Amino acid sequence: MQSTSSRQSTFKRNAHVAYFRRCLQAMPSKATEGDGNRMTLGYFCVGGLDLLGYFEDVLEGGEDEAKRKTRDSWIEWVWEMQDPNGGFRGSSYMNTDKAGPSTSAATPSNPAHLPSTYTAILILGILRADLSRLNRRGLWEFVNSCQEPDGSYATLPLSATPHRPKPSFESDARMVYCASVIRDWIRFSGLELSEQERRADEVAVEKTRKWIAACQTWEGGFGGRPGLEAQGGTTYCCVTAASLLGSTSFDSESASRWLSQRQVSDGEGGFQGRPGKDEDVCYSFWCGAAMRVLTGQSMFDVSANSQALLGAQSPIGGFGKAAGEFPDPFHSYLALAALAMNEETLINESESGSGSMILDLQPLDPVWNVTRNTRAYLESALARL
Amino acid sequence: MEPADGLVPIMYSEEYSDAMSYFRAIVTENEKSARVLELTEHIIRLNPAHYTVWQYRFSTLLHLESDLLAELSLMNEFASQNLKSYQVWHHRLTLLTHLNPDLALLKKEIAFIHESLIPDAKNYHTWSYLHWVYTRFSSLGEEMGGNRFAEKDWEAERGWCDGMLDSDGVIGKQEGDEGEDVLVNGDGRNNSAWGWRWYLMVSREGVRGKTDVQAEIDYTLKQIEQIPHNASAWNYLRGLHTHFAIPFSQTFPQLETYTSTTETRAKPVPFAIEWESDALAQTGSEEEVKRAAGLLLDLADKWDVMRRTYWRYRRNELLKQVRPSKASANVEQAEKRTATVTA
Numbered sequence: 088m089q090s091t092s093s094r095q096s097t098f099k100r101n102a103h104v105a106y107f108r109r110c111l112q113a114m115p116s117k118a119t120e121g122d123g124n125r126m127t128l129g130y131f132c133v134g135g136l137d138l139l140g141y142f143e144d145v146l147e148g149g150e151d152e153a154k155r156k157t158r159d160s161w162i163e164w165v166w167e168m169q170d171p172n173g174g175f176r177g178s179s180y181m182n183t184d185k186a187g188p189s190t191s192a193a194t195p196s197n198p199a200h201l202p203s204t205y206t207a208i209l210i211l212g213i214l215r216a217d218l219s220r221l222n223r224r225g226l227w228e229f230v231n232s233c234q235e236p237d238g239s240y241a242t243l244p245l246s247a248t249p250h251r252p253k254p255s256f257e258s259d260a261r262m263v264y265c266a267s268v269i270r271d272w273i274r275f276s277g278l279e280l281s282e283q284e285r286r287a288d289e290v291a292v293e294k295t296r297k298w299i300a301a302c303q304t305w306e307g308g309f310g311g312r313p314g315l316e317a318q319g320g321t322t323y324c325c326v327t328a329a330s331l332l333g334s335t336s337f338d339s340e341s342a343s344r345w346l347s348q349r350q351v352s353d354g355e356g357g358f359q360g361r362p363g364k365d366e367d368v369c370y371s372f373w374c375g376a377a378m379r380v381l382t383g384q385s386m387f388d389v390s391a392n393s394q395a396l397l398g399a400q401s402p403i404g405g406f407g408k409a410a411g412e413f414p415d416p417f418h419s420y421l422a423l424a425a426l427a428m429n430e431e432t433l434i435n436e437s438e439s440g441s442g443s444m445i446l447d448l449q450p451l452d453p454v455w456n457v458t459r460n461t462r463a464y465l466e467s468a469l470a471r472l
Numbered sequence: 473m474e475p476a477d478g479l480v481p482i483m484y485s486e487e488y489s490d491a492m493s494y495f496r497a498i499v500t501e502n503e504k505s506a507r508v509l510e511l512t513e514h515i516i517r518l519n520p521a522h523y524t525v526w527q528y529r530f531s532t533l534l535h536l537e538s539d540l541l542a543e544l545s546l547m548n549e550f551a552s553q554n555l556k557s558y559q560v561w562h563h564r565l566t567l568l569t570h571l572n573p574d575l576a577l578l579k580k581e582i583a584f585i586h587e588s589l590i591p592d593a594k595n596y597h598t599w600s601y602l603h604w605v606y607t608r609f610s611s612l613g614e615e616m617g618g619n620r621f622a623e624k625d626w627e628a629e630r631g632w633c634d635g636m637l638d639s640d641g642v643i644g645k646q647e648g649d650e651g652e653d654v655l656v657n658g659d660g661r662n663n664s665a666w667g668w669r670w671y672l673m674v675s676r677e678g679v680r681g682k683t684d685v686q687a688e689i690d691y692t693l694k695q696i697e698q699i700p701h702n703a704s705a706w707n708y709l710r711g712l713h714t715h716f717a718i719p720f721s722q723t724f725p726q727l728e729t730y731t732s733t734t735e736t737r738a739k740p741v742p743f744a745i746e747w748e749s750d751a752l753a754q755t756g757s758e759e760e761v762k763r764a765a766g767l768l769l770d771l772a773d774k775w776d777v778m779r780r781t782y783w784r785y786r787r788n789e790l791l792k793q794v795r796p797s798k799a800s801a802n803v804e805q806a807e808k809r810t811a812t813v814t815a
Contacts, residue, residue: 114482120521122482129479164478179478180492181499181524197499197524210479242523250530252569256562256604305670305711306663314607314675315600316667340789341714347782348703356778362703363661364594386782416480 096397098446099404103423104139106404107132110416111161123200125178126168130206130213131416133161137213137458138423138448145215146460162216165207173225174199175207198247201233201240205265208272209457212465223276223472230269231291233262238294239312240266259311260302263295264324267331268455275469296334299325306362307341319349319360319373326377327454343381349374355398356391357409367408368399368418371425376453379428389429393446396422396429427451427458488518499528504535513546520550520557530566540567551588561601568605575620578609586632590644590656593636599664603671610677626679630672636665639698660695663704670708674715685716693726700730706743720751742776758794765790 111132114121121128136142144150145158168176181197204226211218232244240262241248241255248255270292280288301313302325308317309325326342329335349358349370357366358374371392378386399406399422405414406422427448449458457465484492491514498508512529515522533543547564568581585602589595606629609620635643638658648654659665674683689712695705713720730737730744745767752764765787772783 110480112481114480116483116485116488118480118482119484119488119519121480122484122519123521123523125478125480125482132480161479181496248527250527250534250566250570252562252565252604252608254604256565256600257558304667305674305715306667306707310667311596311600314603314671316596316664318596343782345707347779350778352776352778361594362663362707363659364663382785384781384785386785388778388781391778 096394096400098397099400099402100139100446102400102402102404103419104136104141104404106401106414106419107135107139107141107416109404122180123177124203126165126175126200126203126210127177127206128416129161129165130210131420133210133213134457135416135420135423137461138420138427138451140447140449142213142215158214162211162214165210165214165216166220168203168207169220169222170199170225170229171222172199172229173222173227174201174229175204176200177203198243199229201230201242201262201269202265204229205268208269208465209455209461212457212461212468215464218468218472221276221472223273223278226269227273227278227280230266230273231287233266234291234295238291238296238298239263240295254312260299260309260321260324260328261311263299264328267295267328271331271455272465272469275466276472277470292332296329296332296336299329299332299334300337303337303342307338307345309342316361317345319346319358319370319377322346323373323377323380327380330380331454339381343378343386346374346378346381347386350387350392354395356388356393356395357399358392365409366395368396368406368422368425369408371396372421372428375425375428376451376456379453385428385432389432393426393429393433396426423448424451424456428453485518488515491515491518495525495528504532506536508532509536509538516550516559521559523559523562526559526563530563534570540571543567544571548584551584558597561597565601565604569608573609575625578605578620579625581605582629587644589636591646593643593656593659593662594664596664599668602668606671606676626672626676630669633665633668633672636662637669637695660699661702661704666704666708670711674712683716685712685718688712689723693723696727696730700737700741701743703743706747710747719754720747721754724748724751739775742771745771745775753790753793756793761790761794 111129114128118128133142142158144154150158164179165175168179170176176197177200208221211221229244230240232246233240233242235241235245235254235258237254237258239254239258239260241251241258242262245251298313299309302309302311302315302321304310304315304317306317308319308322310317311321315321322342322345329337348362349360351357351359351366354366357368358370359366360370360373375385375387375389375392378384396406399410399412401407401412401414403414405416405419407414408418412418426446428451430446430448431450449460451457452459452462455462455465491511494511495515498511509529509532512525512532515525516529519525532538533540544564544567547560547567550560551564571577573581582602582605585598585605588598592598606621635641636658637660639660641658642655643658644656645653646656673679673688689709692705692709692712696702696709699705709723712718713723724747727744727747730741731748732740749764749767749771752760752767755761768783768787768790772780772787776783
């Protein structure tokens, strides 16, 4: 632990860019556990680069040839993961076609995967891909095929997991969040639905609203499923999904109170995920973003939080869950996302714009969890479909 | 078979690559044999997060009509090494569902979960699994004409939960760095255990409407006496008062001591000041609401400065009750802010 000595840590911008680029090129074998979720790992890396402004030259038309080729190949890989029937797979590990890029239909053992579908479309947006290959009708059908009878969502289509326990352990707030964002995208894409389909959609959404409300606990935060302990990540997922689905049927005052308590007062400005737990940089994002979605304000001591986050930077770039821990793409992205939100707040709060360190991170949309620029691109690209 | 320029390619070990090649071949042939069980166990040991492999393993187990109890025992070993893996718990849960367990097996399962919590007492997956086992099988019991869990079983679970929250008590032994036995204590700050207590005492089937609320309040007050800054205990107390619609003022006399300093306490406990403020605000009289707002300002400026923005926000919200004209202006402002975020 080295955080105490670094009250004024400098921002290691170049090291972070290098860190994400290294991960995108190759992950060490001990990352094998991420094999099924490469899409999501990829999102954390390109999302981190997006926050750092790495793709700005694309917008300005000044991208060099090598960089463009790499970007194109990433885009191509993501499209290869699209299931012809809709949705995206999380990895190519089940591709059996050695002859070339796999466009084969998913086998029952290789279905599209809900969180990977959410992160795949974000990656396409970040990389400014042409979305004309997006199967939006299939996307709509895929999301619906994942919905559980209780209103929550499973990671995979229910038909692909006939033996799953009911209710399934993984059909939780994270999946409800992903499904709600995807529904938002389908709305932006203007997909035409029949009157009957629209009615079915409204029933499905209402079930989810009720399910989300049932996740709020006696503490005020939200658990991963009804009856489970409140936690920062699941609170973000529930609060944000509720806002996307237009639900206000929960106690927002006790939710903001619970969130406000997660910045650790005898620490240095970091956040914990639950009372009595240690700080972890990822909760600076989960709690910070949840509060913004819920109240429209930051509410926290963002200056102290940014200092704590900067103190947790890894010397080789990236962030681990705390100072001195080995970095990983998940914590690295979320730490930068929290810093970006904090920076925006600090700039808005200070009249002169001076006083706080300039990190020059791209402003973040806390709802889709991507930069505002990318959000704007996705909105218009979806609307063009 | 791997597009060369995919995102985040992983430098798999040769062992894993080979095993996955076999696995792909097996899936293509839809083979479901004993060697599939060997292969999938091998892969899962290398990558316990591999949901496709877990799923294929389960359908093979069913196809071969394998002994699911033996599989459950194998999972005991897996779980202790992979407490944070969703997949290991998911597989376990799938097994248990298909085993259609009797009470003896359920008790064994619960004992296993309790034991898993000794080295990692706040593990979210483990607690979720405990909740799942109880909710799933107690409600199934009703469908089958009677509760699987008798009152004495619930009583035993509560006793275990009491132990988990007893900072002076021992909950079990753990292996230390040099292989020696280390005693593990309960922890009044274990928020998961507080949540479990809520389930057992307030929200589960069979107890709803029968809670001895005063006993719960007294229990929590004792915990606060032991650890005055315990967020979990204060939240639990708030939860009880809110859920059962008890005025905060009713319990304030026992909490008043924490609003002041003592020889051992240099500052008042912020939770207590907040409680006092809420108790005053609940009376609704203008004068009391103004006093309540003053206490929130004390929190912002003196006792909980890190949360100053939040406490000021709470104070403004409260003052809207006494200054309605200004209130509507604030609401408009808040609506504008929400609009920017969601736009």
